[in-house]
Amino acid sequence: MGRIITISRQFSSGGREVGRLLAELLGYSYYDKELIKAVSEKTGFVAEYIDKYSEVTTPSSFPYTIGRAFGTYKKSPLDDLQAAQSEVLKDIVEVKGSVVVGRSADYILRDKDPFKVFIYSSNMDARIDRCYDTVPEDKEKSRNAIESEINKIDKQREKYYRFCTGQKWGETENYNLCIDTYEVDVVTAANIIALAVGIGE
Amino acid sequence: MGRIITISRQFSSGGREVGRLLAELLGYSYYDKELIKAVSEKTGFVAEYIDKYSEVTTPSSFPYTIGRAFGTYKKSPLDDLQAAQSEVLKDIVEVKGSVVVGRSADYILRDKDPFKVFIYSSNMDARIDRCYDTVPEDKEKSRNAIESEINKIDKQREKYYRFCTGQKWGETENYNLCIDTYEVDVVTAANIIALAVGIGE
Numbered sequence: 001m002g003r004i005i006t007i008s009r010q011f012s013s014g015g016r017e018v019g020r021l022l023a024e025l026l027g028y029s030y031y032d033k034e035l036i037k038a039v040s041e042k043t044g045f046v047a048e049y050i051d052k053y054s055e056v057t058t059p060s061s062f063p064y065t066i067g068r069a070f071g072t073y074k075k076s077p078l079d080d081l082q083a084a085q086s087e088v089l090k091d092i093v094e095v096k097g098s099v100v101v102g103r104s105a106d107y108i109l110r111d112k113d114p115f116k117v118f119i120y121s122s123n124m125d126a127r128i129d130r131c132y133d134t135v136p137e138d139k140e141k142s143r144n145a146i147e148s149e150i151n152k153i154d155k156q157r158e159k160y161y162r163f164c165t166g167q168k169w170g171e172t173e174n175y176n177l178c179i180d181t182y183e184v185d186v187v188t189a190a191n192i193i194a195l196a197v198g199i200g201e
Numbered sequence: 202m203g204r205i206i207t208i209s210r211q212f213s214s215g216g217r218e219v220g221r222l223l224a225e226l227l228g229y230s231y232y233d234k235e236l237i238k239a240v241s242e243k244t245g246f247v248a249e250y251i252d253k254y255s256e257v258t259t260p261s262s263f264p265y266t267i268g269r270a271f272g273t274y275k276k277s278p279l280d281d282l283q284a285a286q287s288e289v290l291k292d293i294v295e296v297k298g299s300v301v302v303g304r305s306a307d308y309i310l311r312d313k314d315p316f317k318v319f320i321y322s323s324n325m326d327a328r329i330d331r332c333y334d335t336v337p338e339d340k341e342k343s344r345n346a347i348e349s350e351i352n353k354i355d356k357q358r359e360k361y362y363r364f365c366t367g368q369k370w371g372e373t374e375n376y377n378l379c380i381d382t383y384e385v386d387v388v389t390a391a392n393i394i395a396l397a398v399g400i401g402e
Contacts, residue, residue: 115384120373170373172321178379183316184397192393196385 002028002097003197004114006106008161008169011153012127012134014181014189015119016101021190023099026199032101035088043084082164102157106174107165115197118175119189123182124150203229203298204398205315207307209362209370212354213328213335215382215390216320217302222391224300227400233302236289244285283365303358307375308366316398319376320390324383325351 005022009015016032023030033051040047089100089108100109106116121127128146131138138146161169172178177196179189206223210216217233224231234252241248290301290309301310307317322328329347332339339347362370373379378397380390 118373118379122374122377172319172371172373172379172381173323175379176323176381176384178319178373178376179397180373180377183377188396188399192396195389195393195396196380198389 002026004097004105004109004112005099005117005193005197006109006114007099007101007117007119008104008106008175009102009119010121010127010170011150011157012130013119013121014130014186017186018117018119018179018181018189018193019099019101021187022193025190025194026097026099028097028099030099030101031089031105035085035100035103038088039081039085042088043080045081104161104164107161107167115177115193116175117193118170118172118178120170120178120180121182122180126182203227205298205306205310205313206300206318206394206398207310207315208300208302208318208320209305209307209376210303210320211322211328211371212351212358213331214320214322215331215387218387219318219320219380219382219390219394220300220302222388223394226391226395227298227300229298229300231300231302232290232306236286236301236304239289240282240286243289244281246282305362305365308362308368316378316394317376318394319371319373319379321371321379321381322383323381327383 005028007015007019007022009018019032020030022028033047036047036051039045085103086108089103089105100114106114121130124147127150128143131146131150158169161167165174167174170178177193179192181189184192206229208216208220208223210219220233221231223229234248237248237252240246286304287309290304290306301315307315322331325348328351329344332347332351359370362368366375368375371379378394380393382390385393
């Protein structure tokens, strides 16, 4: 059975791209948007809503009345969404290996001995440039506005990770490999992870 | 001109070995014991003393009366030792590249755009085993005693790094690549670093 590789990532660090390239390189399954789809099927939440709220921890800012595709729940929608997400993650048992991006998968799947990667970027300008390159609507925004959004999303991810795991997001000891995409391009990063898990050249 | 690669490392994580292997692989100069020798020549401190105290920050525990090879100083010996060490580090300008292990070189040499690596191990048992394998006198000690020593030396390195740099030792954002030698063997770690700096396969 192939191994599970989890990729935690700073926003706009290229982590999602590294994960996708790695899955292609190794012939592994890739869980990111696919995971969102599976959670949507399990919960009835629409995919866009899951994408936006599946790594956020603040129920008070949670506009659940507009997020429902169908069905009725008694519990907090945030509880439902995140519990379903954990269940979907735990169901990932593949004959071939898997790459899972985000969603505290490194911790949720800890009994499956995942190889845990953290992707970050030591340069904020590079992260802002990446937003301009990859998100069409960001072309209208100032660099300061994008920097604020990047910091806000990272804070949400940090808070969500601490909420799920009790651990500090991005702290070396929680991962097996941490790669700075300002110094290492995403293709090389994918090759490095493959080498680290013993499958690369 | 080749690049400078700095290797910060947890005690008994195999960082020194990774550095040595990497320098061999790339045909780079290697600074670790060699650095100690150069500092000894510059300061008059004996090499064993420099090895023991060059990454320690506590002047009150500094037995300088027994550490002198020759010469007389007015300033604190710790100041002399560490200032000399910084000077020696800054003099490292090589036609071919260099690998420098420890001594906050990532920060001291920051104007030379080093590629900064942190080597750690997520498993204490593996670190204790490594001590038994590499340090002959450790064979007489209990696992608990070795674990205490490992934690003590890491604390000293953390304190020294903070003292020199104002930064937190082992925090991802201070490095370009962080590798867990519990999951990645030292030979693979050296190959990964070579790949990351664009020289490997």
